[in-house]
Amino acid sequence: MHPDPEQFRTQARALVDWIADYMQRVESLPVLSRAQPGEVRTALPPRAPERPESFEQVLADIERIILPGVTHWQSPNFFGYFPANASVPGILGDLLSAGLGVQGMLWSTSPACTELEQLVLDWLIEMMGLPARFRNDGGADRSGAQASHAGASPRGGGVIQDTASSALLCAIVAARERATGFAIDHDGVGAWPSRLIAYGSSETHSSLVKDLRIAGLGASGLLAVPVDANLAMDPDALDASIRTDLAAGRQPFFVCATVGTTSTHAVDPVPRIAEVCRRHGLWLHVDAAHAGSAAICPEFRWIVDGAEHADSWSFNPHKWMGVNFDCSVLWVADRAALVRSLSVLPEYLRNRATESGAVVDYRDWQIPLGRRFRSLKLWFVIRHYGVEGLRTIIREHVRLAQQLRSWVDADPAWELAAPAPLSLVCLRYRGAIANTDRMDAVNRAIMERINESGRAFLTHTKVDGRFTMRVSIGALAVEERHVRGLWELLRDSARACAAGGSGGSPGGSSGDPSRPRGSGKPDAHEGSGDA
Numbered sequence: 001m002h003p004d005p006e007q008f009r010t011q012a013r014a015l016v017d018w019i020a021d022y023m024q025r026v027e028s029l030p031v032l033s034r035a036q037p038g039e040v041r042t043a044l045p046p047r048a049p050e051r052p053e054s055f056e057q058v059l060a061d062i063e064r065i066i067l068p069g070v071t072h073w074q075s076p077n078f079f080g081y082f083p084a085n086a087s088v089p090g091i092l093g094d095l096l097s098a099g100l101g102v103q104g105m106l107w108s109t110s111p112a113c114t115e116l117e118q119l120v121l122d123w124l125i126e127m128m129g130l131p132a133r134f135r136n137d138g139g140a141d142r143s144g145a146q147a148s149h150a151g152a153s154p155r156g157g158g159v160i161q162d163t164a165s166s167a168l169l170c171a172i173v174a175a176r177e178r179a180t181g182f183a184i185d186h187d188g189v190g191a192w193p194s195r196l197i198a199y200g201s202s203e204t205h206s207s208l209v210k211d212l213r214i215a216g217l218g219a220s221g222l223l224a225v226p227v228d229a230n231l232a233m234d235p236d237a238l239d240a241s242i243r244t245d246l247a248a249g250r251q252p253f254f255v256c257a258t259v260g261t262t263s264t265h266a267v268d269p270v271p272r273i274a275e276v277c278r279r280h281g282l283w284l285h286v287d288a289a290h291a292g293s294a295a296i297c298p299e300f301r302w303i304v305d306g307a308e309h310a311d312s313w314s315f316n317p318h319k320w321m322g323v324n325f326d327c328s329v330l331w332v333a334d335r336a337a338l339v340r341s342l343s344v345l346p347e348y349l350r351n352r353a354t355e356s357g358a359v360v361d362y363r364d365w366q367i368p369l370g371r372r373f374r375s376l377k378l379w380f381v382i383r384h385y386g387v388e389g390l391r392t393i394i395r396e397h398v399r400l401a402q403q404l405r406s407w408v409d410a411d412p413a414w415e416l417a418a419p420a421p422l423s424l425v426c427l428r429y430r431g432a433i434a435n436t437d438r439m440d441a442v443n444r445a446i447m448e449r450i451n452e453s454g455r456a457f458l459t460h461t462k463v464d465g466r467f468t469m470r471v472s473i474g475a476l477a478v479e480e481r482h483v484r485g486l487w488e489l490l491r492d493s494a495r496a497c498a499a500g501g502s503g504g505s506p507g508g509s510s511g512d513p514s515r516p517r518g519s520g521k522p523d524a525h526e527g528s529g530d531a
């Protein structure tokens with residue numbers, strides 16, 4: 001009944017061949033799936049097969065039914081949301097994880113699963129210039145020199161979570177327990193004061209709202225601090241809000257700062273926010289889900305400024321480090337707070353290693369009990385590219401984004417909606433449109449036109465209440481020609497949409513994208529009188 005190892009070899013080879021072919025042709029596929037709601041499901045049998053089906057039949061359905069229902073995140077023309085890179089070493093590491101089939105809830109259920117994770121997360125600390133107090137081995141040397149296993153017993157540590165949302169939830173729960181004197185150990189849910197309040201900015205990712213809701217704090221447990229002109233949290237406003245809340249008898253306990261916000265890549269001033277947190281004794285979490293990978297490059301290491309004062313810091317290698325989903329890292333400065341909040345030890349999980357106190361059981365560092373061997377893919381990726389290779393990838397993405405930024409900046413028909421410090425460019429077409437509602441409608445039409453063309457895919461946000469296109473650069477296969485092509489698509493689509501029509505192909509060339517502002521003749525769409 002089970003495929004034997006020889007059949008596995010054959011089928012796996014066929015699947016790997018299929019994936020390799022997919023990699024070769026992904027650029028030619030429409031980036032955004034054109035499937036209509038229900039189309040994939042109705043193309044498949046409504047009931048499970050009573051009798052076995054062949055692997056070949058399954059593979060044929062993947063090609064015929066599943067693939068058209070896929071949006072191609074690995075396409076070099078994918079500029080939406082954020083990157084979700086699946087590199088070859090990452091895929092192989094994931095395959096190995098599946099092949100070993102390890103469930104690493106306890107150290108004893110597979111020592112290598114825990115220890116490789118601890119090691120690789122310590123590597124990342126050195127690679128990214130993060131503080132040694134997050135190390136799993138208790139190292140205290142900020143210079144990155146080898147920490148001694150025999151040294152100070154570790155206070156901090158790191159763990160791989162599924163997502164940044166889960167990492168944030170764990171941090172909130174640990175902070176909540178610390179702030180309430182670990183009341184849950186004694187009195188349970190009733191002991192959580194409804195006075196608890198957390199802070200993010202108006203630009204913080206929506207997972208903060210969701211996680212606070214899950215943590216029992218609800219909407220009244222969150223205050224959205226205003227942002228400055230760069231869309232970064234205003235630390236003075238944070239301080240003022242905390243003081244107001246304290247005066248009103250509330251209990252501030254948690255601040256979520258963001259390095260690289262989802263909408264625009266704004267970077268909150270973590271060192272100043274950390275000062276405010278220290279002054280009031282609040283837990284500081286830094287969410288660097290997307291942008292954090294940039295710290296691998298010394299020139300972008302300013303993004304970890306203030307991390308030495310954070311209670312927790314997280315980023316997603318599954319976004320911008322070539323590690324296929326899912327892989328989100330959470331570091332904490334005080335592992336005891338996390339473990340005390342999340343640990344429940346039933347009889348059936350007791351074992352000698354746990355009781356010795358000499359090992360880490362990662363089930364106590366996360367919401368689920370079970371866990372996959374995720375560090376394998378991270379380890380494969382780092383070993384394959386080397387730190388230098390990863391730096392080269394990040395640098396190229398930032399270079400391409402900055403090039404696009406300069407083209408936008410140089411074209412009077414376009415505007416940047418926010419600073420673009422790293423790999424995300426937020427832009428708007430303005431042409432000669434005076435009315436902001438009309439401008440929103442035209443920009444939406446431009447984006448939809450491009451996405452429907454299948455030639456590229458980008459997403460949007462609102463900046464200052466205005467519709468804004470986001471170009472997120474980070475696909476592993478992206479090259480300058482793809483970004484140049486997108487810029488041409490944007491300009492062609494703008495010409496068609498501002499004219500109020502759907503006519504014209506979104507594919508034609510619109511001249512030299514690097515043409516500086518004010519040089520040469522204006523494009524036809526400039527000064528078209530469109531209002």
Ligand code: PLP
Nearest residue numbers: 163164165205261262287289290
């Ligand atoms: N935080 C930031 C800054 C993000 O950009 C995102 C995703 O867009 C998240 C959190 C949520 O990530 P995840 O899907 O890993 O929960």
